[in-house]
Amino acid sequence: MNNENIKNKQVLIFILATGVFGILNTEMGFIGILPYIAENYQVTVVQAGWLISLFALGVAVAGPTMPLLLSRFNRKYLMVFILGLFTLCNVIAVFAENFFVLLAVRVLPAFFHPVYCSMAFTVAAALAKPGEEPKSVAKINAGVAAGMVAGVPISNFLAEQFSLSASMAFFAMATFLVLLLTIWLVPSMPVKTGMSYGSQLSVLRKPMLWASIMAVIFLNGSIFGVFNYLTEYLGTVSGVVPALVSILLFVYGLCNIGGSMMAGNLLTERPLLVVKSFPLAVAVVYIALLGGGSVWPLMGVIVVIWGILGGINANINQYWIANAAPEAPDFANGLFLTAANMGCVLGTMVSGQFISAWGTQYVVLGGLLFCLLAALTFWVQCSHKQVNTLLRIQAEH
The missing domain is CATH 1.20.1250.20 (MFS general substrate transporter like domains)
Structure with missing residues (x-):
């Protein structure tokens, strides 16, 4: 080239x-x-x-x-x-x-x-x-x-x-x-080998695709189920002043960008390890929130790490569904977007119930629940011969 x-x-x-x-x-x-x-x-x-x-x-x-x-x-x-x-x-x-x-x-x-x-x-x-x-x-x-x-x-x-x-x-x-x-x-980009609608819909017969959709729903729910209440958490639990809350939210977003760029290399070099260990890494952050969310300096460090993981999360979601249906990439990416939005809505609802029951500090219990569900789904998939074969073939390219 x-x-x-x-x-x-x-x-x-x-x-x-x-x-x-x-x-x-x-x-x-x-x-x-x-x-x-x-x-x-x-x-x-x-x-x-x-x-x-x-x-x-x-x-x-x-x-x-x-x-x-x-x-x-x-x-x-x-x-x-x-x-x-x-x-x-x-x-x-x-x-x-x-x-x-x-x-x-x-x-x-x-x-x-x-x-x-x-x-x-x-x-x-x-x-x-x-x-x-x-x-x-x-x-x-x-x-x-x-x-x-x-x-x-x-x-x-x-x-x-x-x-x-x-x-x-x-x-x-x-x-x-x-x-x-x-x-x-941008040059003209005609679709030279377009698949029929039936051929693309046929990927819905794959159990591994449905498992991937569920994994993405759980993983996105684990991140956004807690993040969507971060402003309230910082104010009521961590005691951060409003002006500093805006700065921390901006820092979280910048770390998202950095995490996204890191994910490109991680998923290229060791995709299986990254996917299997990611829910555990998020769970560690949430456990740290439970123990140190009220300590302001520690909370700043947690936000940075959490932001990086949030950026990696988006890449794992897209990667996992795209690899479950590589023969219909546009359709698979559309399913990814829907699953990600469903995870955001479901995670927010469930975490909100923990807030209603026990208070804002325990919003992380919703995130931990979704981390567990995501980890179980990923580990079951990764043990499946079809997924292992797919990832091994990709690594050999």
Whole structure:
């Protein structure tokens, strides 16, 4: 492979990662401006929360369906269409005077969110050298982590310092810039060996795929079931002042990016060891939270380690499902996105029950429960001859 080809592939992966960054900005950024939306449109904060929950529902519903239905189309044209749709809806949101108009242009692009992200994972893996797919996919996951890190604080800052419209304009600008890069720099990418819909759906007959889906649900539930209450935990259990809470959340996000990049090498070199030991590593963090969550300096160290593990988590989730159905990558990546969202919802619900029963400090018991379920599922899968054979073949490439 000559230097020009390598450079072109790096540019394409950068554009894909930036596109995922822009889309995740749009998804997560609304979390930072819900109070401003409630005030501007004269609705309750709960009603404003529909903008978050209905977007997530759209992603969950579209995850296993839309990537499958659109898997035969030229990928450049899909990228342009999806980025254009996100940009257009964000521009309309800037000028929307009615809450339900805002809700409509918020939910519509959510159905295409998994198409772009699934496609980004698939293309990144296809561009990598044999055996180095996790390193390439890790760059896309870094874009996901960056979008989650930047979206909330930037949107909150713009709404506070300027206006709600300025936040919406930021979302539109982020996707518009990537749209221009895609039009100018991304070559046509027709699908040369497209699978029939029936062939892709046939992977659902594989018990190992369903086991992988369950493993991802449990693993994501273990991370987000606790992380989604981190702000409350830091304030009520650790006694951290509000200004420092924002800094710790930002540090957690930065560590997510670092963990994602680390995961690329880890999953390339020792995938089986990483997958089997990961739930145990998360469990150790949660046990440390139980014992030292109220000690501020120790809590800072825990947040850093937890953030790194959070970045590795996303890569393991995608890797595990993609390797369970390598013959239908777009469909498998869509299933990954749905499973990850289901894990987030289920983990949050279960951990919330521990808070209701015993208090915020015991939210980690929900995380430990999901760690145990994930570990059991992974270990059963790893003992299965089919998985061992698959991973050994991949390591030999």
